[in-house]
Amino acid sequence: MTVAMVGGVSVAAQATAVASTERATTKAAADTCAYPYVCFFKNGVKIGQFQDVTSTWQNLPSRPSGPGLVVQNTRNDDVAHIRWSYxxxxxxxxxxxxxVTSGTLTGVRISSAATC
Incomplete structure (x- = not known):
């Protein structure tokens, strides 16, 4: 078996570290976003939360972007839509x-629909 090395660390080990970090970030988001919010986290820090069901987009003034961005939907029966800059x-x-691993978000809309 051949293992690719980058900077003294195997590519497999780097991929495992990235996956572990993403799981930890998602878990931290779930632990700090209370029902019934849709929360935005950047590198584990909450940067916004939304609660209202709307028929139009709510703009995200900070225009958050990945990597390190997690959107957590804690609602039981409502979907959340996010809008990308493009x-x-x-x-x-x-x-x-x-x-969100890359790209910029510009809006959120919470819908009373139970499925996407």
């Missing part, structure tokens, strides 16, 4: 989180 959207199901 216009695409992503739906986050109830009781789940989404890790």
């Amino acid at each position: 216009g695409a959207t992503t739906c986050i199901p109830p009781k789940s989180s989404f890790t």
Whole structure:
């Protein structure tokens, strides 16, 4: 078996470290975002939270970006949509989180729909 090395650390070890860090960041977000909020975390620090179901987008004035960005949806029956700076959207199901590895977010909309 051949193991690629980068800077004295195997690529496999680096990938494991990144995966562990992402899991820890997601867990920290889940631990500090109370129901019924949709929270935004940057490097484990809460930078915003939203609660209201709206029919229009709520702008994100800070325009957060990845890496190190986690969006946590603690709502039981409502989905959360996030809007990217290039216009695409992503739906986050109830009781789940989404890790942004790259790109910039510009808006959030909480919908009373139970599924994406």
